[in-house]
Amino acid sequence: MTPEFPRGPRDRSFIKRFVVIALIVSVTGALLAAVLTSGRDPIVLLNIFTIRFLGIFIEAAPFLLLGAFASGLIDAFVRPDDIARLMPKNPVLATFAGAGLGFFFPVCECGVVPVVRRLYGKGLPMSVGVAFLLAAPVINPIVLVATYVAYGFGPVLIGRFVLTFAVAVAVGLVFMAAARPRDVLRPTSLSRLSLAAPRGGMDSATPADVVAVAKVAPPRRTLKDGFRSAVFTAIDDFFDMGRYLVIGTVLAATMQTFISQETLTQLGSGPIGSVLVLQLVAFVLSVCSTVDAFISLAFVNTFTPGAIIAFLVFGPMVDIKALLMYSGVFRLRVVLYLFLLPMLLVMLAAIWINLNIPL
Amino acid sequence: MTFAERITRLSKFDRVVGIVSLGLVGLILLTVLLGDRVGVLVYRAGPLGEGARSTSRILMEFSEPMQRDSVEPLFSTEPELEGSVSWSGNTFVFQPSQPIPPGTDIRVSLARGAVAQSGRVVLSEYRFDFSVRVPRVAFLYPANGTPQNIWVADTANPGNATQLTFSPSGIYDFAVSPDGSQIVFAENNSNNGTRDLKLLTLETGALEQITNCLDASCNTPVWRPDGAQIAYERVELNSDLAEQGIGSSPTRIWTLDLTSRPVQTRPLFSDLQLLGHSPQYSANGERIAMYDTGMGAILINDLTDGSLTAIPTRSGTSGALSPDGTRLAYTEIVLADNAGAYSYLRLANLDNNDVTNISDPPQEIDDQRAVWRPDGRVMAIARRDQSINRGYQIYILDPLTQEIQQITTDNRYTNMFFAYDPTGRYLAVHRFPELDEFGQPNMNGLPEIWMLDTETLQMTMLAENGFLPRWMP
Numbered sequence: 001m002t003p004e005f006p007r008g009p010r011d012r013s014f015i016k017r018f019v020v021i022a023l024i025v026s027v028t029g030a031l032l033a034a035v036l037t038s039g040r041d042p043i044v045l046l047n048i049f050t051i052r053f054l055g056i057f058i059e060a061a062p063f064l065l066l067g068a069f070a071s072g073l074i075d076a077f078v079r080p081d082d083i084a085r086l087m088p089k090n091p092v093l094a095t096f097a098g099a100g101l102g103f104f105f106p107v108c109e110c111g112v113v114p115v116v117r118r119l120y121g122k123g124l125p126m127s128v129g130v131a132f133l134l135a136a137p138v139i140n141p142i143v144l145v146a147t148y149v150a151y152g153f154g155p156v157l158i159g160r161f162v163l164t165f166a167v168a169v170a171v172g173l174v175f176m177a178a179a180r181p182r183d184v185l186r187p188t189s190l191s192r193l194s195l196a197a198p199r200g201g202m203d204s205a206t207p208a209d210v211v212a213v214a215k216v217a218p219p220r221r222t223l224k225d226g227f228r229s230a231v232f233t234a235i236d237d238f239f240d241m242g243r244y245l246v247i248g249t250v251l252a253a254t255m256q257t258f259i260s261q262e263t264l265t266q267l268g269s270g271p272i273g274s275v276l277v278l279q280l281v282a283f284v285l286s287v288c289s290t291v292d293a294f295i296s297l298a299f300v301n302t303f304t305p306g307a308i309i310a311f312l313v314f315g316p317m318v319d320i321k322a323l324l325m326y327s328g329v330f331r332l333r334v335v336l337y338l339f340l341l342p343m344l345l346v347m348l349a350a351i352w353i354n355l356n357i358p359l
Numbered sequence: 360m361t362f363a364e365r366i367t368r369l370s371k372f373d374r375v376v377g378i379v380s381l382g383l384v385g386l387i388l389l390t391v392l393l394g395d396r397v398g399v400l401v402y403r404a405g406p407l408g409e410g411a412r413s414t415s416r417i418l419m420e421f422s423e424p425m426q427r428d429s430v431e432p433l434f435s436t437e438p439e440l441e442g443s444v445s446w447s448g449n450t451f452v453f454q455p456s457q458p459i460p461p462g463t464d465i466r467v468s469l470a471r472g473a474v475a476q477s478g479r480v481v482l483s484e485y486r487f488d489f490s491v492r493v494p495r496v497a498f499l500y501p502a503n504g505t506p507q508n509i510w511v512a513d514t515a516n517p518g519n520a521t522q523l524t525f526s527p528s529g530i531y532d533f534a535v536s537p538d539g540s541q542i543v544f545a546e547n548n549s550n551n552g553t554r555d556l557k558l559l560t561l562e563t564g565a566l567e568q569i570t571n572c573l574d575a576s577c578n579t580p581v582w583r584p585d586g587a588q589i590a591y592e593r594v595e596l597n598s599d600l601a602e603q604g605i606g607s608s609p610t611r612i613w614t615l616d617l618t619s620r621p622v623q624t625r626p627l628f629s630d631l632q633l634l635g636h637s638p639q640y641s642a643n644g645e646r647i648a649m650y651d652t653g654m655g656a657i658l659i660n661d662l663t664d665g666s667l668t669a670i671p672t673r674s675g676t677s678g679a680l681s682p683d684g685t686r687l688a689y690t691e692i693v694l695a696d697n698a699g700a701y702s703y704l705r706l707a708n709l710d711n712n713d714v715t716n717i718s719d720p721p722q723e724i725d726d727q728r729a730v731w732r733p734d735g736r737v738m739a740i741a742r743r744d745q746s747i748n749r750g751y752q753i754y755i756l757d758p759l760t761q762e763i764q765q766i767t768t769d770n771r772y773t774n775m776f777f778a779y780d781p782t783g784r785y786l787a788v789h790r791f792p793e794l795d796e797f798g799q800p801n802m803n804g805l806p807e808i809w810m811l812d813t814e815t816l817q818m819t820m821l822a823e824n825g826f827l828p829r830w831m832p
Contacts, residue, residue, distance in 0.1 A: 174375060174376060174379055175372075177375055178370075178371045178372040178374075178375040178376075179372045180372070183370050183372045183373075184372075269423065269424070269475075269476060269477040270423075270475070270477030270478055270479055271395060271397075271477070271479065272391060273477065274477070301448055301449055302423075302424070303423075304422070304423065305422075333373070337376045340376070340380055341376065341379065341380065341383075344380055344383035344384065344387070345383060347383075347387055348383055348386050348387045348390065351387060351390050351391065352390050354395075354397065355390060355391075355393070355394070355395050355396060355397060356396050356397060357397065358397045358400055359400075
């Protein structure tokens with residue numbers, strides 16, 4: 001009888017590497033098969049892919065840079081006791097406040113991830129971070145103006161902001177009700193949290209973290225030291241999250257190369273089908289929330305108002321590259337939840353709008 | 360591991376997310392099961408209210424792409440109108456085959472049941488009303504001064520003309536779009552002899568320069584009946600070559616494509632040997648005619664196949680294309696016995712190139728101008744019977760039977776320019792009082808704009824000191 005040995009960290013690391021290599025080989029094989037069976041010139045496909053990749057990456061990278069810099073500034077100048085002081089003590093109210101934080105941290109969906117990770121490190125409750133993560137790409141002044149310019153003051157503008165706020169708060173409340181940091185965050189993110197809150201009680205509910213970190217607030221930095229530290233932190237964060245952005249962009253560009261927008265838009269119409277299709281389009285397109293209102297104008301005469309609102313709400317919350325970036329902060333199953341819950345909530349609201357509100 | 364064991368191994372968070380997700384799926388299903396309470400909507404419809412033109416199209420824009428066959432049987436008007444249906448995206452377009460008489464009240468209905476491509480249905484009947492307003496006449500004013508601008512006179516309230524343009528350098532000529540919503544005009548540029556075309560949208564007041572004639576005179580615009588294209592005259596001034604003794608170019612016809620922005624312009628003919636002035640489209644838009652001074656002939660370009668027909672004439676005018684584009688009425692000059700000249704009318708059948716005289720008057724009679732009534736059955740002509748008076752009077756001529764009826768009789772006036780309104784009942788007439796009330800030559804006479812009812816022969820003066828009247832349907 002062969003004795004069983006407990007699996008150590010080396011074994012797990014080997015398995016992980018094996019899985020990653022297997023995934024890369026599988027994806028590469030699938031791509032090659034797709035290219036060879038598509039009947040199109042591989043050079044043309046490569047050109048399309050390159051254009052799409054650069055289009056998404058160049059659009060997103062500056063926002064990631066801004067987000068990373070905001071993250072650096074938070075790391076340097078925001079102390080855990082600031083978060084504790086400014087956040088409402090009532091966790092429900094705090095979640096609502098989290099959904100409105102975008103007006104103070106106006107970042108795109110690429111930039112919000114490092115900011116949230118940094119804020120978690122400063123003791124931000126899970127539910128507030130999730131609400132901020134989902135709402136900030138839309139609930140901010142830049143996107144407000146862009147949407148106003150594209151649609152004017154009307155149902156689309158109102159629907160986008162109200163629904164985004166409601167979905168972000170709803171998902172945040174789900175996290176508030178049951179999520180503990182160890183259920184939610186990746187070990188690397190968790191370790192930052194531990195440093196910030198040595199007595200925070202990681203097993204307890206999230207409000208405890210805030211109370212605990214307030215007691216261990218470090219001294220404030222000088223302006224010069226703070227900026228220097230912020231720059232270094234921003235560089236670290238940019239490259240740390242940048243790899244997820246690159247992988248996410250590769251996936252999004254690949255999807256766009258093989259599945260054209262026209263094909264997707266032909267898939268469905270009507271009050272239900274149009275919502276599903278535009279949610280899928282938003283997920284695949286992975287465009288930044290600052291420009292998606294203008295892109296969505298092309299759908300106005302083809303799709304229902306509910307579907308347009310779904311596109312404008314769901315896309316900034318969850319798309320391919322955002323999911324990849326989420327996976328740098330959250331556990332994989334939580335990334336799945338961050339996809340599933342907004343998708344279902346937006347779908348419900350958009351279908352209800354289509355079937356019940358004449359717009 | 361059993362399913363129950365797996366469930367128990369899930370964290371509280373996982374279970375909450377699972378329950379919430381299932382609840383949301385249930386709510387989505389419930390929402391779908393409760394059904395569609397909105398259906399397909401009509402986003403926009405028109406015309407509305409009392410401002411409709413006699414040539415207005417009836418439009419209904421749906422909220423989503425429709426099964427077109429399901430809409431047309433459910434569409435109706437009261438009183439019933441005949442016309443053709445077309446679609447532009449989600450917009451249903453009904454074009455009445457005949458202009459609607461001014462003052463008519465129309466009720467448009469779309470019964471419930473029209474189906475969208477998605478399967479959604481128009482859940483309730485949709486209705487709207489409109490009235491056709493009396494037509495207006497635009498003209499240039501003042502005839503005896505500068506700058507000349509476009510004014511508009513309401514035929515129901517003559518004498519209260521309103522100024523439409525305020526050009527400091529003056530307007531040379533203009534044309535009203537077939538649907539009456541826009542005016543294209545040639546504006547004099549400041550003191551260098553050039554002119555540019557500008558497009559004025561009447562509802563919004565938006566003004567757009569659509570040519571860039573830096574060293575050219577661009578004028579005499581005419582609309583293609585679908586409103587998508589404008590033909591105009593263009594003369595290159597060649598100012599930079601003046602020292603070398605090179606003058607202006609001959610007049611050529613250019614076109615403007617209004618369907619794209621910026622507006623695209625190009626010569627009508629790529630062959631620069633083909634000249635032309637006084638362009639005019641047939642009412643069906645399939646042919647364009649112009650006079651080629653080099654060839655001494657009227658050129659008719661069939662836009663459907665690109666073929667070109669030349670009809671020699673010394674008149675120097677491009678004649679009048681019949682509304683269906685198959686016939687051309689034009690004048691021919693004959694030298695008279697007394698060394699003078701007179702004109703008579705000819706009719707060319709463009710399908711078989713037959714040319715017949717439709718007036719063969721004795722030398723005392725001079726037929727100058729022909730304008731087809733919109734139904735293409737008769738034409739109004741300007742005739743001067745020198746044995747009776749010195750000015751031109753308007754007659755209605757049937758080209759088939761050559762029956763003729765004089766409809767203006769005031770010998771003090773000469774009637775120099777006239778145009779039918781879209782209904783074919785009224786003529787806008789540019790008249791000049793050649794004689795005063797005592798029958799003496801009128802040295803202080805000013806041109807006048809009148810409206811002539813061809814059924815009752817009643818004439819109404821719309822404006823004094825104006826010229827170049829154009830209907831605004």
